[in-house]
Amino acid sequence: MNRQTPARHYYKKLVPSLILILNCIQFLSHPAKADPILLAFVFAVYLAFIWVIPYVASTAVILCIFIGLWLLTDFFWAVSGQEQGAAYFLIVFLMIYAAFRLPSRLSLIFTACLIGGNILLLSSQGGSLNTIISNISIMLGLYVLFSSMRFRREARREAERNHAELAKMHVQLEHAHKELQKAHAELQEASVLSLRYAVLEERTRIARDIHDSIGHELTSVIVQLQSLPYILKSSKEDSEKVIQNVLSVARECLQEVRSVVHQMGRSESMVGLTALRGLIHQVEERSGLHVSLDTAGLSEESWPPNVSETIYRILQEALTNIIRHADASHAAAVISNDKSHLYVTITDDGLFTGILTYGFGLTGMKERAEKAGGSLTFSAVQPSGLKIELSLPLMTTNKEQKDEQR
Incomplete structure (x- = not known):
C-alpha cells in the first residue's frame, strides 16, 4: 500500500x-x-x-x-x-x-x-435560452457524475480502513486468546500443584496424628506387656488388672484409628485442663511414670480449640518420649499464661545430658507449635533431664480461623 x-x-x-x-x-x-x-x-x-x-x-x-x-x-x-x-x-x-x-x-x-x-x-x-439551459445541464450532469465517483472512492477507502482495523483487531484478539490459553494452562498447573500440596499436607497431618496418639497408646501397651510376665509371677489380681488396661488401651487405639481414617473433627475431649489431667492419669496408671501438673500461674482455663489440641498433643508426645527414651521416674508440667500467651514447661529427670536427636516425634511437636503461631524449644536440665518450653498465642489468627472452618 x-x-x-x-x-x-x-x-x-x-x-x-x-x-x-x-x-x-x-x-x-x-x-x-x-x-x-x-x-x-x-x-x-x-x-x-x-x-x-x-x-x-x-x-x-x-x-x-x-x-x-x-x-x-x-x-x-x-x-x-x-x-x-x-x-x-x-x-x-x-x-x-x-x-x-x-x-x-x-x-x-x-x-x-x-x-x-x-x-x-x-x-x-x-x-440564447437553449444555450444557457444546455450549459447548465452539462455542468450539473458532470458535477453529479464526478461527485458520485468521489463518494464511491471515499466509501471504498473507508471500507478499506475499516477492514484494516478489523484485521488488526482480529490479530490482537488472536494474541489475547493465546495469552488467555497460556494463563488457563498455568492456572490449571497451579491448581494441580495446589491440590498435590494440600494432599501432602493432609498426609503429614494424619501421620503426625497417628504418631502422637496411636504411638502413645501402643507405647503404653508395650510397657505393660513387658511387665506382664513379672506381674504374673507375683500376683494374679495385678496381672488381670494389667490385661484389662492393655485391652482398654487397645480399644482406644482402635477408636483413634477410626477417628483418623474418617478424618473426624477435633475431639472435644482434648479441651482444657480436664483433658490434660486425664492424660496424665492414664500415663501414670499405665507406665508407672510419676507426672506432676502445676497450674498455679494460670489465670483462666478458657483456651481456643487450636491451643487446647496443641497443648494436649505436645504433652502427649513429650510423655511418650520420656517413657520410651528418657528412663525417667518423674516428669513435671507447668502451665501459666498472661494476657496474650500461654506457656507450658515440661521437664523430666531422665538421662538426657545435651545431645538431642530430632526424630519424627520432636519434629512433629515443633511443627504443631509453629502451625498454631507459637514456638517450642528444648534444653538440658542439670544434672540430667530434658526441658521443653512451649509458647502459644491465645488470639486465633485469621489463617487459623480459616483452617478451623475448613
Missing part, C-alpha cells in the same frame, strides 16, 4: 495535466477571438495549479485559489468574447476538480457559483 501511494499521487497530477496540455494545443491550433498568449498563460496557470494544490493543507487557502482561478477564467472569457470554447472548458475543468478536491458542501456551493457566473456571462453576451 505504501509503495503505491507516490505513484498514485503522480498519476493524479499527470492525467489532468495531459488533459490541459492537449486542449491548450487544440485551442491554439484553431484560434478564434482569443489572444494566443493570454490563452497559453491561463492554461499555464491551471497547469501550475494542478501541481501545486496537492501540497496545500489549508482548506481556506485552497478555496481562495479556486476563486482566483474562477475570476481569471471569467476575465479571460470576457476579454476573448467567446461563447463556447477554451473559457467554458476551463470552467468545467475547474468545477470537476473542485468536486474532487473541496469538501462536499464547499464543492456544491462553489459549483452553484460557477453556474450562476456562467449564466451571467452568457446572458451578457447575448446567449
